[in-house]
Amino acid sequence: MKSNLWNILKKELRELFRDKKSLAMMLIIPIFIPLIVLGMSALFESQVNKDITEYNKIGFGYELSEDERQIASLMNIEVINGSEEELKQKYDNGEIDLYITKNDNKYIINNDGSDDSSYAKGLAESYFNTYKEYLQQKYLEENNINANEVLNIITVEENLIEDGNNNYFGDYIKNYAFLFIIMAITVSATYPATDTTAGEKERGTLETLLTFPIRSKDIIIGKFLGVSISSIVTGILSLVLAIISLLIAQNAFSIYEDVNIMYSASSIVFSIIVIIAYSIFISGLCISIASTSKTFKEAQSALTPLTFISFFPGMIAFMIGVTTTNVLSIIPFINFTMIFTDISAGNINILHIGLMFVSTIVYIGLILAYIIKQYKSEKVLFAK
Numbered sequence: 001m002k003s004n005l006w007n008i009l010k011k012e013l014r015e016l017f018r019d020k021k022s023l024a025m026m027l028i029i030p031i032f033i034p035l036i037v038l039g040m041s042a043l044f045e046s047q048v049n050k051d052i053t054e055y056n057k058i059g060f061g062y063e064l065s066e067d068e069r070q071i072a073s074l075m076n077i078e079v080i081n082g083s084e085e086e087l088k089q090k091y092d093n094g095e096i097d098l099y100i101t102k103n104d105n106k107y108i109i110n111n112d113g114s115d116d117s118s119y120a121k122g123l124a125e126s127y128f129n130t131y132k133e134y135l136q137q138k139y140l141e142e143n144n145i146n147a148n149e150v151l152n153i154i155t156v157e158e159n160l161i162e163d164g165n166n167n168y169f170g171d172y173i174k175n176y177a178f179l180f181i182i183m184a185i186t187v188s189a190t191y192p193a194t195d196t197t198a199g200e201k202e203r204g205t206l207e208t209l210l211t212f213p214i215r216s217k218d219i220i221i222g223k224f225l226g227v228s229i230s231s232i233v234t235g236i237l238s239l240v241l242a243i244i245s246l247l248i249a250q251n252a253f254s255i256y257e258d259v260n261i262m263y264s265a266s267s268i269v270f271s272i273i274v275i276i277a278y279s280i281f282i283s284g285l286c287i288s289i290a291s292t293s294k295t296f297k298e299a300q301s302a303l304t305p306l307t308f309i310s311f312f313p314g315m316i317a318f319m320i321g322v323t324t325t326n327v328l329s330i331i332p333f334i335n336f337t338m339i340f341t342d343i344s345a346g347n348i349n350i351l352h353i354g355l356m357f358v359s360t361i362v363y364i365g366l367i368l369a370y371i372i373k374q375y376k377s378e379k380v381l382f383a384k
Helices: 002-018 020-048 068-074 086-090 115-140 147-152 168-203 205-210 216-252 266-288 298-319 334-344 350-375 377-380
Strands: 057-059 077-081 098-104 107-110
Touching: 002 020, 002 168, 002 216, 020 168, 020 216, 057 115, 068 098, 068 115, 068 168, 086 098, 086 107, 086 168, 098 115, 115 147, 115 205, 168 298, 168 334, 216 266, 216 350, 266 298, 266 334, 266 350, 298 334, 334 350
Parallel strands: 057 077, 057 098
Antiparallel strands: 098 107
16 A cells, blocks of 8 residues: 555656756745845845935925024935925926925825824924923024023933844744745645646546545645645745845845844754645645646636635734734634744744644644545546
């Protein structure tokens, strides 16, 4: 029986590595991981080091005093005067970054809330805080009150506790890189799973295979292992490329200066465990769905939603900061991403990893049992 299983596995791997489309899915898709890591690093770099001249054109719908102009000059604000209508027109035309109108002592910062105007808004708010502090100090001095005792009655300092192994941008990029690794594994699993099930039905080779004295169980497990190996190769290759990309990014971008954004040795080991667990899970799921389809095209249509299902739950959990729990560790799709987020942050919880792995094995057992049952049904196998 073992020889039958081994022969089926060899057949699947031979066909997999001969098929150019399968190889493309397995080896080419991971190349996008470096593009994501380096691209997002470049984006963060440009945002953090944005030159003030890109957002300092501020319109004022009133005449500034000499004191206001001096403060604006010190803050590198390019003052542009005009009526409210004129400034609105200039803002709509992109000539200014925002404009300010005044009603008695009420100042209104007019902007559309976009990312481009948020920098200008921050600059304008800093300007008004400085101007307000100047007016307060001037008022107190005119009334013979020690301005320093009033304005600086308390002192607040920030002590930023940094973990030398972590960095906001690095953690953000590593988590998004893993989400794309998950998506790459899913895409890599869909084509061979479709070809080895619905594809063989459509070509008629499955009927020939079933004429041999081989149990359905051996056929299914052989196909499952073949697709799983393909997915694991994609996942490991994607992780390797992500690590190489992080090394390049750390040396190329100043946002990573003096911080270590690389995975630790233990993080790499446990990341590989998560990748293997997800690969065998998604491979079994893809085969179970594709095996019920009559044609290759039908199977592809049925498997397409899996790409989004594999990506979005983890992305949403990451964005809203969901914390990993024992229950979430056994929920498919979301558990892999959440546990990886903990691993990349250096928080390795053996219980959560164990629950993820055990639950994955249980799911795979149920999926394989379902597929084997499907392959024993002539109605499913040979329905036209």
